[in-house]
Amino acid sequence: MLKEYRTISEVTGPLMLVKNVENVKYNELGEIELSSGEVRKCRVLEINGTDALVQLFNSSAGINLATSKVRFLGRGIELAVSSDMLGRVFDGMGNPIDGGPEILPDMKLDINGTPMNPAARNYPSEFIQTGVSTIDALNTLVRGQKLPIFSASGLPHAELAAQIARQAKVLGDDSTFAVVFAAMGITFEEADFFIQDFKRTGAVDRAVMFINLANDPPIERIATPRMALTAAEYLAFEKGMHVLVILTDITYYAEALREISAARKEVPGRRGYPGYLYTDLATMYERAGRRLNSEGSITLIPILTMPEDDKTHPIPDLTGYITEGQIILSRELYKRGITPPIDVLPSLSRLKDKGIGKGKTRDDHKDVMNQLFAAYSRGKEAKELAIILGDAALTDVDKLYAKFADEFERLYINQGFTTNRTIDESIELGWELLTILPRNEMKRIRDEYLIEYYDKFKKED
Secondary structure (H helix, E strand, O other): OOOEEOOEEEEEOOEEEEOOOOOOOOOOEEEEEOOOOOEEEEEEEEEEOOEEEEEEOOOOOOOOOOOOEEEEOOOOOEEEEOHHHOOEEEEOOOOEOOOOOOOOOOEEEEOOOOOOOHHHEEOOOOEEEOOOHHHHOOOOEEOOOEOOEEEOOOOOHHHHHHHHHHHOEEOOOOOOEEEEEEEEEEOHHHHHHHHHHHHHHOHHHHEEEEEEEOOOOHHHHHHHHHHHHHHHHHHHHHOOOEEEEEEEOHHHHHHHHHHHHHHOOOOEOHHHOEOOHHHHHHHHHOOOEEEOOOOOEEEEEEEEEOHHHOOOOHHHHHHHHHOOEEEEEOHHHHHOOOOOOEOOOOOEEOOHHHOOOOOOOOOOHHHHHHHHHHHHHHHHHHHHHHHHHOHHHOOHHHHHHHHHHHHHHHHHHOOOOOOOOOHHHHHHHHHHHHOOOOHHHOOOOOHHHHHHHHHHHHHHO
């Protein structure tokens, strides 16, 4: 029998103070029973002696200090997990919202899992094909990697997230591949877009979706990504699956964290975010990876919108420290109708060299990747020079580089949200574009590959 307390002394916004409690722990789940019989959930945020500060999951309206009762459940927030989760849609607290039955769990797991022990990690090395050329060929995603997408308000990160979710796969591996998709703080229209897109394309059959809406409580927004990672850990390390976790939008998550921190009257850090934002994000991100002696893996793509397009804002800044690179979306490309508007040059995958090459993608992948980067960079410089000094200031070779940059954006980056290119198609298209440039400009490609590929494409031209 759970002990009940009638010692609520204060309710301020989403916080409530309960006095004279015994054996109550941080993060423990509680229930508040109102005089009407209505039951609401809460979570312990802080213990000070015999005082417990709890956060309400719902509104504080109607809580009478004298007549309401609180009982603590002796456990944290848990998620019921089972293989039957695949193909299902849940709210931010793990309750089914797709009209299907409740999950019959194999087990219940506390969502506040621990980051993976570095000594137990296996190094990421297998290529994941997303079907997006600018990621696969130039900023390669590797199984077990954490690769965020830095977007901005108004850019189509939702469409890119949906595209990656339905197209991603591990090449040459018979293991089951699953996607865990968590959306935080989104509108009903955005939620409907994701659910309908997953159902229309059949991606929902291998996916677990968690949807938290903008009007849901902040505490739920903080729980949602942990729900997703808990489901991913079960599928990866209990069922041996390769799991891709997509979290959108981390900015809304951080704002919920800031709201709760302000309610607790904590000393704010940069831009009003709590000083422990880095630690909080790291405890989530570091749950992804490959584990020694385990077939399964968790690959993580957190998506965040940079306030005011500012890369130095605390959320992208701290995320960049924890993760292995970033994919950056460009407002300038998007204005010109190029989708997905991935800004190739500042984007980076720090593990790309580990997931490409012989036996993984293609022998010529690395050389083509380096040459495309170099040619696109010089082409952009040539175009900027032409804007300042006019076309007459460009050499004939510079004009070819400028032409290459235009064609690279038009054909390579601008593949749209429905085209699913294999890694072979992405590399072949890269070779085709490189034939715009003279052979003696191919300074980053070995002669054997020039003979095998460049000369062949040049003859076809």
